[in-house]
Amino acid sequence: MNRLLIDVGSTYFKVSTPECIEQHFRDFNKDILDDLKYKCQKTIECYKKNDVYICSSANGGLSTLIIGLTNSFSLKYAKNIAFNSGINIIESVMYQNLLDYSIPSDLIDVVIIVGGINSNRDIFKDDLYEYLEKLNYSNIVFVGCENEAQKLEKNIQNLVILPNIIDEKLHIIEENLKVYLTNLYQQDIEGKEDIKNLYEITANQIYSTPYIVNKTLPFIHTKFGVVDPFILIDIGGATTDIHYSKDLVDDNIVTENEYDRLVFKKLGVYKSKESLIFAAQSNEFVYELLAHLKVTENIFSDESQKGTKVLMQLAIFLVLTKMSYYKQSYINLKLLSINSIVFTGGITKVLSANEIEDIISFFYKKILNSQHNPMTVLDGNYDIWTIGAGGEENVN
Amino acid sequence: MKVVTGVVGNDIHVVANRLIELSLNARGFEVFNLGVNTYLEEFFDAVVETGAEVLLISSLNGEAEGWSREIKLLKSSYKGLDNLVMMIGGNLVVGSADAEEIVPKYKNYGFDLVFHQVDLNTGLDTLEEYLKQRGMR
Numbered sequence: 001m002n003r004l005l006i007d008v009g010s011t012y013f014k015v016s017t018p019e020c021i022e023q024h025f026r027d028f029n030k031d032i033l034d035d036l037k038y039k040c041q042k043t044i045e046c047y048k049k050n051d052v053y054i055c056s057s058a059n060g061g062l063s064t065l066i067i068g069l070t071n072s073f074s075l076k077y078a079k080n081i082a083f084n085s086g087i088n089i090i091e092s093v094m095y096q097n098l099l100d101y102s103i104p105s106d107l108i109d110v111v112i113i114v115g116g117i118n119s120n121r122d123i124f125k126d127d128l129y130e131y132l133e134k135l136n137y138s139n140i141v142f143v144g145c146e147n148e149a150q151k152l153e154k155n156i157q158n159l160v161i162l163p164n165i166i167d168e169k170l171h172i173i174e175e176n177l178k179v180y181l182t183n184l185y186q187q188d189i190e191g192k193e194d195i196k197n198l199y200e201i202t203a204n205q206i207y208s209t210p211y212i213v214n215k216t217l218p219f220i221h222t223k224f225g226v227v228d229p230f231i232l233i234d235i236g237g238a239t240t241d242i243h244y245s246k247d248l249v250d251d252n253i254v255t256e257n258e259y260d261r262l263v264f265k266k267l268g269v270y271k272s273k274e275s276l277i278f279a280a281q282s283n284e285f286v287y288e289l290l291a292h293l294k295v296t297e298n299i300f301s302d303e304s305q306k307g308t309k310v311l312m313q314l315a316i317f318l319v320l321t322k323m324s325y326y327k328q329s330y331i332n333l334k335l336l337s338i339n340s341i342v343f344t345g346g347i348t349k350v351l352s353a354n355e356i357e358d359i360i361s362f363f364y365k366k367i368l369n370s371q372h373n374p375m376t377v378l379d380g381n382y383d384i385w386t387i388g389a390g391g392e393e394n395v396n
Numbered sequence: 397m398k399v400v401t402g403v404v405g406n407d408i409h410v411v412a413n414r415l416i417e418l419s420l421n422a423r424g425f426e427v428f429n430l431g432v433n434t435y436l437e438e439f440f441d442a443v444v445e446t447g448a449e450v451l452l453i454s455s456l457n458g459e460a461e462g463w464s465r466e467i468k469l470l471k472s473s474y475k476g477l478d479n480l481v482m483m484i485g486g487n488l489v490v491g492s493a494d495a496e497e498i499v500p501k502y503k504n505y506g507f508d509l510v511f512h513q514v515d516l517n518t519g520l521d522t523l524e525e526y527l528k529q530r531g532m533r
Binding site: 120 | 435442446474
């Protein structure tokens with residue numbers, strides 16, 4: 001198939017033709033399209049708009065706060081759907097303990113309210129509206145009990161009401177919220193003036209890169225020697241994305257998707273470097289890890305290649321920790337069951353396989369108290385996104 | 397009237413669980429069956445999500461006892477469950493023991509109705525009578 005695939009990252013862009021993949025460091029003084037044309041004009045000219053497919057993770061995902069009635073159902077289901085839509089969850093709040101939570105100061109892209117089967121009633125009271133008034137958010141959606149919808153709509157401005165994600169058998173219905181969140185994510189990407197301009201060279205929809213990578217996963221074996229079950233970690237300039245098979249999650253949620261993903265919006269090594277350092281400094285094992293790497297805390301202000309390497313290694317450790325039973329705030333993966341960890345993104349340009357394996361081994365020993373040693377697979381040529389990038393025909 | 401039911405802990409007596417669901421349905425209850433291997437928190441969460449008035453936990457061979465000790469504490473962490481009717485039935489002890497000994501123990505754990513080695517219909521008749529007395533049915 002003669003298609004041009006373009007991935008616009010926060011640090012690099014990659015241009016893939018059937019012959020090769022070009023990678024270019026972005027010039028931040030230029031509009032993305034101008035930069036792209038300047039560096040790849042001849043390549044782009046060879047393709048019609050219909051044959052150009054673009055994805056981007058340059059905007060780093062949406063931040064979400066979820067207010068749910070219980071942990072076992074509404075919060076768990078909404079979190080699962082949000083994760084699967086590439087959303088970054090900054091807080092999940094149990095409605096009945098609303099007053100115990102501190103108010104996030106960041107702007108929240110979307111607030112999700114959920115709870116109750118449709119025949120339940122009188123669930124949400126004034127305390128919900130008072131809490132919402134203190135939040136700073138752009139979008140708000142209700143996906144809970146039908147009997148509550150009208151009341152909430154009267155009291156909450158610009159509330160979007162979608163069908164309940166909890167059915168009358170207490171099972172999850174994910175599609176409506178997933179489509180809404182995926183579209184919001186999409187609008188967020190396209191809302192960037194830079195990204196909109198890219199429609200000058202493509203007639204196809206521009207998708208988020210995590211969405212495209214998730215489409216790739218069932219076909220990853222066509223290009224890589226990956227042993228199931230596996231996880232894929234994409235450490236980029238602005239975000240770190242994790243893609244995983246649902247076999248690795250204990251949560252008993254039956255959905256149609258074989259793979260889910262998480263986007264850690266503030267865990268990248270260039271654009272969100274400061275928040276990565278903050279997360280590292282808040283982790284009690286990081287100083288042991290720095291000692292293991294034979295560096296000191298001064299490395300955080302080191303702008304050299306060595307400093308970037310250590311940041312990348314910290315990012316691997318932090319993201320694995322966030323997925324482990326050691327930290328309960330995110331989905332816990334059965335990390336002792338995985339056989340491969342696939343790495344893609346800028347990390348493959350900075351770290352060698354040995355340096356990555358060293359961190360993984362440190363993580364398993366220190367956090368999971370295990371000698372387990374999953375195989376490391378590096379996507380050094382940014383091939384992974386290309387499998388899912390070219391539309392349906394490419395993956396079928 | 398809504399009833400949340402299921403089998404607590406690592407107990408897997410799925411047949412009895414299904415029979416309880418069928419019997420409750422036949423008596424006109426709206427049943428939310430959480431099945432086997434259910435944690436206590438899931439029971440209470442299901443009550444909150446559904447607005448159920450009755451929680452009926454079943455258990456075999458004493459599996460419930462280890463879990464039931466935490467019921468009062470856990471229930472107190474939820475708001476609005478004060479009027480929930482709590483019922484437990486099955487074989488509620490490891491080995492053998494008299495109902496006279498077991499029933500007060502489980503009532504002390506926080507159950508309103510306790511049925512140790514009592515047949516299902518007798519237990520459900522008693523539940524219905526209890527609900528009538530409380531003006532709930």
